[in-house]
Amino acid sequence: MNGSPLxxxxxxxxxRRLVTGRGRFVGDxxxxxMRHVAFVRSPVAHARIVSLDAGPAREAGYRVFTQADxxxxxxxxxxxxxxxxxxxxPALAEGKVRFAGEPVAAVVAADRYRAEDGAxxxxxxxxxxxxxxxxxxxxxxxxxDEAPDNVLLERTFDAGxxxxxxxxxxxxxxxxxxxxxxxxxPMECRAGxxxxxxxxxxxxxxxxxxxPHLVRNMIAELLGLSEGNVRVVAPDVxxxxxxxxxxxxxxxxxxxxxxxxxxxxxxxxxxxxEHLAAATHARDHRYLLTAGFAADxxxxxxxxxxxxxxxxxxxxxxxxxxEPLMAxxxxxxxxxxxxxxxxxxxxxxxxAPSGPYRGVARPxxxxxxETLLDDAAARLGMTGVDIRRRNVIRPEDIPYRMPSRxxxxxxxxxxxxxxxxxxxxxxxLRAEQQxxxxxxxxxxxxxxxxxxxxxxxxxxASAGPRxxxxxxxxxxxxxxxxxxxVTVFSGVTSQGQGLETTVAQIVADALGVRYDDVDVRIGDxxxxxxxxxxxxxxxxxxxxxxxxRSALAARSKVLRLAAGLLEVDPADLQxxxxxxxxxGSPDTTIGLPEVARVAYLESNRLPDGIEPxxxxxxxxxxxxxxxxxxxxxxxxxxxxxxxxxxxxRYACVEDAGRAMHPxxxxxxxxxxxxxxxxxxxxxxxxxxxxxxxxxGTLLDYLMPTSAEIPELTxxxxxxxxxxxxxxxxxxxxGTLGPNAVxxxxxxDALGVRxxELPLSPSVVWTAARRAAEDAGKTPVEPGGRHSD
Amino acid sequence: xxxTMVVDGERxxxxxxxxxxxxxxxxxxxxxxxxxxxxxxxxxxxxxxxxDDEPVRxxxxxxxxxxxxxxxxxxxxxxxxxxxxxxxxxxxxxxxLQCGFCxxxxxxxxxxxxxxxxxxxxETIRREMSGNICRCTGYMGIVDAVEEAARLR
Ligand code: FES
Ligand code: FES
Numbered sequence: 001m002n003g004s005p006l007x008x009x010x011x012x013x014x015x016r017r018l019v020t021g022r023g024r025f026v027g028d029x030x031x032x033x034m035r036h037v038a039f040v041r042s043p044v045a046h047a048r049i050v051s052l053d054a055g056p057a058r059e060a061g062y063r064v065f066t067q068a069d070x071x072x073x074x075x076x077x078x079x080x081x082x083x084x085x086x087x088x089x090p091a092l093a094e095g096k097v098r099f100a101g102e103p104v105a106a107v108v109a110a111d112r113y114r115a116e117d118g119a120x121x122x123x124x125x126x127x128x129x130x131x132x133x134x135x136x137x138x139x140x141x142x143x144x145d146e147a148p149d150n151v152l153l154e155r156t157f158d159a160g161x162x163x164x165x166x167x168x169x170x171x172x173x174x175x176x177x178x179x180x181x182x183x184x185x186p187m188e189c190r191a192g193x194x195x196x197x198x199x200x201x202x203x204x205x206x207x208x209x210x211x212p213h214l215v216r217n218m219i220a221e222l223l224g225l226s227e228g229n230v231r232v233v234a235p236d237v238x239x240x241x242x243x244x245x246x247x248x249x250x251x252x253x254x255x256x257x258x259x260x261x262x263x264x265x266x267x268x269x270x271x272x273x274e275h276l277a278a279a280t281h282a283r284d285h286r287y288l289l290t291a292g293f294a295a296d297x298x299x300x301x302x303x304x305x306x307x308x309x310x311x312x313x314x315x316x317x318x319x320x321x322x323e324p325l326m327a328x329x330x331x332x333x334x335x336x337x338x339x340x341x342x343x344x345x346x347x348x349x350x351x352a353p354s355g356p357y358r359g360v361a362r363p364x365x366x367x368x369x370e371t372l373l374d375d376a377a378a379r380l381g382m383t384g385v386d387i388r389r390r391n392v393i394r395p396e397d398i399p400y401r402m403p404s405r406x407x408x409x410x411x412x413x414x415x416x417x418x419x420x421x422x423x424x425x426x427x428x429l430r431a432e433q434q435x436x437x438x439x440x441x442x443x444x445x446x447x448x449x450x451x452x453x454x455x456x457x458x459x460x461a462s463a464g465p466r467x468x469x470x471x472x473x474x475x476x477x478x479x480x481x482x483x484x485x486v487t488v489f490s491g492v493t494s495q496g497q498g499l500e501t502t503v504a505q506i507v508a509d510a511l512g513v514r515y516d517d518v519d520v521r522i523g524d525x526x527x528x529x530x531x532x533x534x535x536x537x538x539x540x541x542x543x544x545x546x547x548x549r550s551a552l553a554a555r556s557k558v559l560r561l562a563a564g565l566l567e568v569d570p571a572d573l574q575x576x577x578x579x580x581x582x583x584g585s586p587d588t589t590i591g592l593p594e595v596a597r598v599a600y601l602e603s604n605r606l607p608d609g610i611e612p613x614x615x616x617x618x619x620x621x622x623x624x625x626x627x628x629x630x631x632x633x634x635x636x637x638x639x640x641x642x643x644x645x646x647x648x649r650y651a652c653v654e655d656a657g658r659a660m661h662p663x664x665x666x667x668x669x670x671x672x673x674x675x676x677x678x679x680x681x682x683x684x685x686x687x688x689x690x691x692x693x694x695x696g697t698l699l700d701y702l703m704p705t706s707a708e709i710p711e712l713t714x715x716x717x718x719x720x721x722x723x724x725x726x727x728x729x730x731x732x733x734g735t736l737g738p739n740a741v742x743x744x745x746x747x748d749a750l751g752v753r754x755x756e757l758p759l760s761p762s763v764v765w766t767a768a769r770r771a772a773e774d775a776g777k778t779p780v781e782p783g784g785r786h787s788d
Numbered sequence: 789x790x791x792t793m794v795v796d797g798e799r800x801x802x803x804x805x806x807x808x809x810x811x812x813x814x815x816x817x818x819x820x821x822x823x824x825x826x827x828x829x830x831x832x833x834x835x836x837x838x839x840d841d842e843p844v845r846x847x848x849x850x851x852x853x854x855x856x857x858x859x860x861x862x863x864x865x866x867x868x869x870x871x872x873x874x875x876x877x878x879x880x881x882x883x884x885l886q887c888g889f890c891x892x893x894x895x896x897x898x899x900x901x902x903x904x905x906x907x908x909x910x911e912t913i914r915r916e917m918s919g920n921i922c923r924c925t926g927y928m929g930i931v932d933a934v935e936e937a938a939r940l941r
Contacts, residue, residue, distance in 0.1 A: 011880060018888030019876040019895065021822015021862035028821035111816070113807060187826045187834060187889040187923045238824070238889025239923050272827040496887030496924045663883045670926030671886060698831035698921075706927040707918035711910075 003576075006509040009663035013500040013520065014236075024235040026191035026208045027269045034193070035063075035261065037254060037268040038115035040105040040122045041278065042097035045133070045350040045691020046141070047126035049095055052105060054122050062118030063108035063261070067094035070256040073222050075249060077319040080466040084153045084321060087144040087348075089313040091253040097126065098143050098312035099350050100692055101277030106253055108266060131691035135309035135347035136286050143312055143348040150348045152310060152320035153465070157328045159403035160339030165301035169292025173375045179364040179739065180757045181284035181309065182683035184357045184675075185703065186495070188238020189270035190279060192251055194258035202229045205255055208237045210245040210493055211533030214317060216525045218247055219255050234523035240495035241675070242356035243279050245535045247316045250278075276696050280355030281685055284309035285327065287368040292339075293376045297387040301339035302372075304331055308361070310346040311353035318356055320346035321465030326361035329404040333362075333369050334413045334452045334629065335391040340403035350691045356535055359735035363676055366451045367757065370740035374447075374747060384448050384744065385421065389414055392450055406454070406461065408627045410728075413450045415717050416631035416653040420448075423651035423713045429635050433749075442637050444648065445749025449740035450631045453654075455729025456541025456721075458623035471538070473621035475529040476546035478507055478554040480614035482600040484578060484593030486513055488520045488550075491531015492543035496671075497731065498664045499539060503547045505660055506725065510551035511558070512575030513592060529617055537628075537729025540660065541721070545620035548724050553616035561614070562595050564607020626721035628728040630654040632673070632737030636745040640772075643765030645681060645746060652737065653715035657728035665730050666714050672734025673712055678704040680738040681759050791855035795820065796864030804851045811835045811846035814861060822863040822892050826921070833920030836893035837861045843900045862892035865899070875899060875937045884933035886924035893920050898934045908938055 017023055054064035067073075067090050074088040093104045107118035132140030132150065142148045166172055193206040203225055209215050212232040220227040237244065250268060258266050270279070288305040306327045310320035328344035377387040392413040393400045400408040426446070433444050454461075459472035477489040488507050492499045504518040511518075521527045531543060555575060562580040563570035572582050580595065582588040598605045599614040606612065634650040652673055659665040682702040686694045695701040720726030743754040752767040792801050795818055802817055809828075814820045814837070826834035828847045835846040838860040865873040875898050878884065885891045894917065901908060901916045908916065913934045914927070922930060 009883075012883075014888065015880045015885065016872075018885055018891055019862075019872065019879050020866050021820070021892055023822070023888050025821075025824070025889065027825070028815075030816075030819070030821075112812075113805070185923065186887070187832060187921065188824070188887070189826070237887065238826075239887045241923070272829065272832075496885075496889075498886065667883045667886055667925060667929060670928045671924045672926075674926035675923070697829055698827050699829065703921050703923070705918040705921055706914040706931060709927050712926060712928060 004509040005505045005515040006660055009661055010501065010505060010515050012498050013504055014498060025188060025238055026193060026206050026235060029193050029206055031195065031265040034265045034267055035108050035110065036112045036115045037257065037266055038107050038112060038119045039103040039250060040107065040119045040124065042093065042100055042102045042104055044097065044126050044128050045100045045131035046129040047097050048129065049093065049097060050125040050127050052124045054105065056123065057107060057118045057121035060118065060121055064122060065106045065257050067092040070253060073252055073256055075247065075252060075316040077314045077316040078468050079319045079321055081153060081155065081321060083155060084319065085147045087146050087152065087314055089249055089316065091249045091256060099352050101352060102312065103250055103253065106257060108257065131350040133349050133351050133687040133691050135284065135307050135349055143350060147348060152314055152346045152348050153324060154343065154345040155325065155328065156341065156343045157404050158341045162301045162303050162339045162341040165339045166290060166292040166303065169300050170295040171293045171376060171379055173291045173372055175289045175371060175375065176755060177287040177368050177371060178756045179283050179285045179367060180679065181281050181685040182679045183279065183281045183685060184241030184243035186239025186241055186243060189272060189275040190244065190248065190250065191269045192254045193265055193267045194255045195265040196258040196262050198262035200229065201225060203255060203258060204231045204233065206233045206235065207251060208244055209234050210240040210495060210535060212493060212523055212525050213491065213531055214533060215247050215251065218316065219252065222252060223255060223259060231526045234493050237495040240534060241358040242535060244495065245533065246280055246318065246355045272698060273696055276701055277693055278352055280315060281311060281352045282323065282354050282357035283364050283679065284354065285364045289368060289372060291372045291376065293380065295380065297376065297380055297382050297390045299335055299337055299391045302332065302337060304342035306342060306344040308346050309349050309351065309354060311349060311351045313353040315353045315355045317467050319465050319467065320348065322356055323354060323361040325465045327365045329406060330362055330454065331365045331369060332402055333366055334393050334408065334450050335369065336393055336397065337403050351687055358672060358675060359732045362451065362736045363679060363739050366449055366736045367739035367743060370449050370744060374744050388417060388448060388450055408452055410452060410627040410629040410655060412629040412655050412717050412719055413631060416629050416655065417448065417450055419653040419715045419717065420631045420633040420651045423715055424633050424635055424649040442639050443749040444635055444637045445745040445747065446633065446635050447741040447744030447748060448633050449737040451733065451736040453537060453628040453630060453729065453733035453736065455537035455626050455628050456622050456723065457536055457538060457625040458621050460623050461625050471532045472623065473619050474531040474543045474546045475617060475619045476543065476550040477529060477615060477617040478511065478550040480554060480558065480592065480596045482596050484591065484596045486511065486518045488518060488547065489528045490520055490522050490543060490547055491528045492539045493523045493531065493533045495534060497668065498661065499543065502540060502544060502660055502664065506544050506547040507551040510548050511555045513578040517578060537731035540727045541622055541626060541723055541729055542620060544725050544727060545622060545723055546618055549618040549620050550616045553618050554614065557614060557616065558592065558595055561599060561607060561610055562590050564610060565595065565598065565605065566590055622723050626657065626723065626728045628655050628730065628733055630733045630736065632741045634741045634745055636742060636749060638746055638749045638764060638768065640768045643761035643768060645742065645759055645764055647710040650710050651713040651715065652734060653717060654730060654733050655717045655719050655728060656730045657721040658718060658726035659716065660725065660727060668730045669714050669734045670712050672732060673738060674704060674709045676735040676738030677709060680742040680757060684758050789852055791852055793854055794858045796861055806850065806852055808851045809847050810849040810851045810854050813851035814846060820861050820863050823861045824889055824892055826889065833897060834890050834893040836896045836920065838896055838900060843897055862895050865895060874940050878933040878937040882932040882936060883929040884925065890920060890922040894922065894930060898937065901934065902938055902941060910935060
């Protein structure tokens, strides 16, 4: 390849192995003497453990581990926020279980089939306690003794004079909105293999984690091992979406078991039923909202009370604060507002813990905000487009300080919205909508969302609720090998985002070598110096920035060395495709292989003052973050008789800054929209009153397939961000729109309010019937005909 | 129990337990970890292989049921000289995969689709591929890839 590979859709480095079945997933690992683990899980939501009898299982020859056997290890997610109530999460439950699916004991056997046989023999006696599954149920039993009211965290964001302005507003809109619990649910469930070598007290943990360095740090601390003797390897990982950015009790238990079975690799591969029951959930929220508007549609004030169901535990390291704080901090989204008061809280319940899921809270909070705008527009006789245009932050407002004090550096929302409207053919859709109203055909509706995605957060606005670390930086090492080819040891991790490819592009570009001559190693704490991992759409910005800086540092050494060998000034040299040439005299060249050979093998030729070796390691921290603007518009058709929603058109326009690999950028956006559509229309983790998950398999928990996801139109407004590569993160934005867009479209089609998600046929049918009743017409029976 | 299968052109004789699924036997005993398991209850399609040319969810079939059968997995798609199958090429060219976990099942389903629907339109592809779940791509690249592979046949 000639020239820089940056900005072009080069073939992904990962693809060859993945399309030939040679991927390296944790579950694929087979090691000598390997043993398999099955967890005994609580069948009840809330109970005291009266007794646990492992005797029969042990007599049958199984190794069984309880919390006492593991030394009572407890994970503690910490936050410095004043109202935070710290609670612990045991590796295996002891004394009490707090959700159905919680691991209580672990059984080790020769294969998974036998481990599950052994788990059947473990006899646990539970005395059930009253469960709480709904976060806004008052007077529920305490999940943790430390928090008698179950509130693990509460915070109020307060700006301006909300009550005064609401009292004087031309229009106030009040809504209560409830969003549906769902989950990231990557196609590869969680998995781990742990092996302890007693000779030098080294633990290797292969784990499908998004955050290997964070896992190493806490595993070493909990198990009393030297951090350098813990190696965490995340090989190919089959999707993460936040679910795998958590250190789980099963991970800790597996490593602790390995310590007790020295030299024996222990493997746990989660099955889907376990995953749905015990991996993190998200988005189970209630919003109580009052908004004040001027007669021209200007948003004047917003009062909000947000309750997030955080489940049974405060997950490590994100705590119970991750969703509520994000909901409160970004509820106002890309809209200008001065008077804002939001009280947000995270409430513990007897359900699976909630954790980060792509978009963290904002698919719900964007739905809340956009619903208010649509409601106000309808009452004021404005269009949904006009009210958004009236209120969005504009380029001339930048930098805009949001009422939560976050600073928006984007401002291109109107441009995104306009492009998205064009992409769906807005005027034509409105005409069609009008036409159908006269014919009795299935109605169509149009919905909108504008949102800002907070990406690449540096130390000044670090991700997470004041945890004991700041996630603003990553490291990268660029090594030119003796043959002149390049190996990069990057702190990023990949669960499908193609980071091997992107990092190789960045390094090839900055160093001046061919893309094909760069290999990238990621996800191994022994290989890379440091990286926080994949979350908050941070890696292209931060990990990419570190790769860029380390490649520039390596380049500078290459140039100094080459300059010495060619006896010219380094400032007169350039590198392209691995050839160093004197600017202006293209015949004076030296290849990178020769420079590298001198650096490692021919010290006799090293110029004065230059040390052997050709490698550079640099960190990068953007200090601030980069907001990415986005807008989505869709048209749906609603079948009044069944409540079914069909998406006719869907467009998304985002500001990804400079796109380093356009295909990957579009793939991130398409995939995240599809997840958002799943959450808006189908996916719902439902607990019954006893706290049993009634959607515990993929037969009940419906994930969208190629038959449900429509063709998506993806557009861009590319405004380079203020970082070395000009990039903005794109990992999450797509998920932020669909709830709002589809609820808005259904509401527009039927002329009804949508107060709860998902937009299941029953919710939509009920809304349609209500609308028909309100209009004084005879309701339409499901599956039946008009009775008039 | 003793079973014999031909897996990707290789004859294998194995001792399996009656309860072992074909997916587990392919992965654990035949070392063919290219076939993935995403749900173990027949919904996600990640474990799809061809048994006597018919697509099968190998998590739902017991290995003993495949006794005497010819099994094709993703690992047999590439030719011996390393040339990728046109479907594999198309998945790479059209970004039909991100994490690649669903990809083996997608490819085997698509292989059968191309055999049974010589000229599928996008709607047919979307319908026929709807037994395979992908959490990453939003399906755009997958539909593009299958469409192109069909066109190039
Ligand atoms: S693993 Fe067989 S269908 Fe999901
Ligand atoms: S590429 Fe990840 S599940 Fe399809």
